[in-house]
Amino acid sequence: MRGSLGGRVAQIVPTLLLVTVLVFLLQHLMPGDPASIMAGEEQDPQLIAQIRAELWLDRPLPVQYLHWLGNVLRGNLGYSWRMREPIAHLVAEKLPVTLQLSAMAFCIAVAIGVPTGVIAAVRRNSAWDYLATGVGLAGLSTPNFWLGIMLILLVSVDLGWLPPSGYVPLSEDWRQSLATTIMPAFVLGNAIAAVLMRHTRSAMLTSLDQDFVRTARAKGLSEGRVILRHALRAALVPVVTLGALELGTLLSGAVLTEQVFSIPGFGKLIVDAVFNRDYPVVQGVVLVTATLYVCLNLAADVLYVLINPRLRGA
């Protein structure tokens, strides 16, 4: 087991290196010269030359890349053109907000997706199954920013139950924090709930056909016990790993959700950077997200080995 995990860890190194190449090359898709954009409207040639030298833009591309990579490895993601702040600081400030939102969204997704998947599988081809499958497909087809707008309309504007936007940190006032994040977390968790529901249903259908379930039934165990203790336990193995993978998707979904609910998180950081043409921040956010995503993938693999009894001894 250790060997295979070691191999997996070794595999992510070239992937991450290639990610850095892709992120570095993003900058070169940009129309125009970054130095002249930074120089502002006056376009003083001396200033442009100075900025080019400072940013190493006057060196060959591979040298620029190695210089940039060296900085990244030392934790220096560069400076925001707009906010004149180190990008690493901005990321460290905004990431916890998005992580709180993602964690809540994930809990909501599990609480909705797994039980509905189990019910749909146990009552296969019944009205419950059709309802759960239909709602799941609808959840997958709903753009989360539209769902957010509709919820604001219903829950905040019409009913006045929750604030329509804003964010209060957990450390400041946990009740207010929950009130400001529960709706966006639901929106964010909705699509994941649909994915989890589909996979739980599929895994449960496979699991319910297995010999050990038949044996458990033959032993005279109650149906609830057979489903929860035997079938679901086996079905959860692929579902848990899939869940870990979906955590990465949450980071993507957070971009739009944070925009709709005006939450000052990681997603809003990239959107604001895009609007302000703050390209180094866009680069930094893509790099950090990709690294997180790769690590989550690795965590999913580790989890799969740890919870799958068939692989534990391997």
Added chain:
Amino acid sequence: MARRRFLQRPSAVGGLVVVVGFVAVAALAPLVAPDDPSATSWSLIRKAPSLLHWMGTDENGRDVLSRVIWGARASLLAGVVSVLIAGGVGVPAGVLAGFAGGRTDAVLSRVVDAMLACPFLILAIALAAFLGPSLQNAMIAIGVTAAPIFMRVARAATLDVAASDYVEAARAVGNPSWRVALRHVVPNIAPPVLVHATLAIAMAIIAEASLSFLGLGQQPPAPSWGSMLNAAQRFLTQAPWLAVFPGAAIFLAVLAFNLVGDGLRDALDPRDGGRS
């Protein structure tokens, strides 16, 4: 056989009818839209839905129904073109990786791994931001971002097909590799690629709407569902209908493509037994 299986699924047929409806409306937009989607009117600002304007009017007095109809063009065009870009890049790369194997496969697979390491929307936003905001660049950004998944699907299908007896036979009689790939592999990987393409159109429509919502897709005053939702956010209390209809259009179009994709998958791959 596959067609019969597809037609036996009411949800897939329903999805197909809706897709055909959207395509017809988008193609015939100049004929079916009741008004000019860009015609503003000071006397019609934010009027609620009525018999004259079924979906109401927007903040510039434009007819929302006409804008939703013309918006279908942008969304469907973006969905189809970005999937064509993704397939055009991803499928040949996947066939090459699967068929050539060895170092080619290793290099292509690592590049795909690196691209898939960036969450889809974040990479699409970054690409669209660096390329500059326009519908054309949004389609390129979505297409490039979606290409790695096409490559994976095509590679897996190619590996499957390449191991079959008829491919081995075609090789044994001395056909050059390129001919075996083009004549025997490519036609046989079409079913999984087609299923993925249909589901990818649904994903691309959401992605285009997301980019337009952020101001990175279709630029105003040209109508698009995403940018209509962006504008609607400012008038939620005064004109909620502005947010309801474009969003419902996205939802319906995406749901329809998902239903067709699911139907195609079940029809073309009956081994799954309707499990997913």
